[in-house]
Every structure is written in structure tokens, then in C-alpha cells.
Amino acid sequence: MKQQPWQATLPAMIEPASSFLSITLPQLQRVDHPDFASAGISVDVLRLDTVHPVVSGNKWFKLKYNLDTAISNGAATLVSFGGAWSNHLHALACAGKLAGLQTLAFVRGELPVPLNDCLADCIANGMRLVPLSREEYRRRHDPSFVTGLLENIEKPCVIPEGGANIDGLRGCAEILQGIDQAVFHQVALACGTGTTLAGLLMTSSLPVLGIQVLKGEGYLRGEVASMLSGSGIIPGVDWRIEDRFHRGGYARVDGELLDFCRTFEDTTGVPIEPVYSGKLMMALCEMAATGVFPAGHRVLAIHGGGLQGKRGYFI
Numbered sequence: 001m002k003q004q005p006w007q008a009t010l011p012a013m014i015e016p017a018s019s020f021l022s023i024t025l026p027q028l029q030r031v032d033h034p035d036f037a038s039a040g041i042s043v044d045v046l047r048l049d050t051v052h053p054v055v056s057g058n059k060w061f062k063l064k065y066n067l068d069t070a071i072s073n074g075a076a077t078l079v080s081f082g083g084a085w086s087n088h089l090h091a092l093a094c095a096g097k098l099a100g101l102q103t104l105a106f107v108r109g110e111l112p113v114p115l116n117d118c119l120a121d122c123i124a125n126g127m128r129l130v131p132l133s134r135e136e137y138r139r140r141h142d143p144s145f146v147t148g149l150l151e152n153i154e155k156p157c158v159i160p161e162g163g164a165n166i167d168g169l170r171g172c173a174e175i176l177q178g179i180d181q182a183v184f185h186q187v188a189l190a191c192g193t194g195t196t197l198a199g200l201l202m203t204s205s206l207p208v209l210g211i212q213v214l215k216g217e218g219y220l221r222g223e224v225a226s227m228l229s230g231s232g233i234i235p236g237v238d239w240r241i242e243d244r245f246h247r248g249g250y251a252r253v254d255g256e257l258l259d260f261c262r263t264f265e266d267t268t269g270v271p272i273e274p275v276y277s278g279k280l281m282m283a284l285c286e287m288a289a290t291g292v293f294p295a296g297h298r299v300l301a302i303h304g305g306g307l308q309g310k311r312g313y314f315i
């Protein structure tokens, strides 16, 4: 792949984030599920949930270069945004601690009392939590609002919600490193902001299928298209986003989805949670059962991690 202009190498004296965020290579695991077997397709899951004990899944990849940038810019405090069950904030708190940087999170809505497990972990890793009202939170991309929030914060470096920026993309471009793509026909993953999908498109030689976990017909297709053009990425493979599997919206779950997650885990031994990986696997099962994939099709599914969020559901 051609070197992109923003793929500058770090100055030599700076220790890259990958040195303190040590990574275990993600396992590739065959998913033995009856829906896949009856459709005559195979699904292998790339277990990004196993790369690091806390900095889980695609968030590890999104944070890696964000930390490098923060460190090389002399930042003292990593600042970000997220909901009360944010996998991104959970990962950031731990990554910041490992990097020796302070972390501060602006949390959407009131802080739950008592704190939920996710935010309690964030605090245990030294993160400061500041609640924003939902109205304030909506202004998180407004530079003048954010500048106001940053007053009195020591050398802040803002990482957007979900790690959705160019450094996040660069990290996600490395997800398929070491994978023999030639044995698959397609990559599939769950999409929230679409950053992971856009990053994958930089290095994937396979068509990429995104399962949108939030509501909004065609919404992510547009977001990803503008992310790609804004970053000068011209994908060499087909990509598409299915927007019909969100089950009512982001983090909306129902009994059928929770049942699916339980049964799927028991059957396959692959742990999933209902917000991302559960919706992805349910979508793949439904697509397999309705004949969307030709027999013999081999799917590489990306497990985005984030299993900590499961603690918010009774499964």
C-alpha cells in the first residue's frame, strides 16, 4: 500500500504506544453455528477482544496512534467523550494510565449512582469524570464549546468520542496484519462510527461488510464516505453497510437479542455482548439463513471486543 502523507514516522526518542500497550496477536477462531453450517458457509472470527486484558478490541487499535500523537505533542491529559458504558472511555482510562498521562472524560448525562462497573473501572484507573447534560453533550464537536471545557486542564489532548479520528483510522488499518486474507471472501464487522471499517479499507484486499448498530437509513454510509474522502483514502475493494440490523437503535436490546447472545455463546464458545458483536453475529446468522451468501462463502468476522459492556446486561 502506498505511504499516505500523514503516515509520518515518530521522532526516534519517543517511545511508541505499542511498547507499553503490549499486544497479544488476536486469535482466529472458527465459529461452529448451525445457521452457518446449513447455509454451507464458514465464519472465522478474529478475536480482537483478546489483544489486551483491558484496552480491548478495536479501541486498542484506535488509541495506539492517538497516544503516540499526544505524547509527541507533550500532552499531559487525554480528554475524551462517551456514554456511561463507553468501551472507548474504559479503554482510554487504562491506556492513559499505562502511558503515564492523566485522563479526563466528559460523560453524557448524569453519572449513575452508584457508579456502574464501567465508570468504576475508569475511576480506578485514575480517570476524572465530568458529567455533561445531554444538551451540552450534543455540542461535543463544537470547537468553541470544547475550548471552554478545556480551561484549567493541564496540557489537554482531545481524542474524539469513540477514537474516531485519523489516528484511529491508521491504527485500524493494522487490524488485518498477519491475516492470510486469500483464504476468505469477505470481512464483516459491527459499525458504530464506521472508523474501524474505514481503517480496514486501507489494507483489506477483501470486500468489507459493515453491520450498522445504530438507527438511521443510509446514515453510516454517508459518514464513512466522507471519512474516506476527508482522509484521502481511495478503497480498492467494495464495501457496503447493512442498516437493518440495529434492533431499534444504538444499545437497544430486546429479549430475542439477549437470547441469541446466550445461545450463541453456549453453542460456539465465542463470548459476545449485545451492543456490537451480538448484533453482528445475529445479522450474519440471519443473512446466512436467508441465502444472502453463496454456499462455500468464507467470512472473516471481526470481534470488536468491548466485553466489559456486557456487565450492564443480565446475560
Ligand SMILES: *Cc1c(COP(=O)(O)O)cnc(C)c1O
Pocket (backbone or CB within 6 Å): 057, 058, 059, 087, 088, 162, 190, 191, 192, 193, 194, 195, 196, 197, 276, 277, 303, 304, 305, 306, 307
Ligand atoms: C466501538 C466499538 C465498535 C464500533 O467501532 P466503530 O469504529 O466506531 O465503528 C464495534 N465493536 C465494539 C466492541 C466497540 O467497542
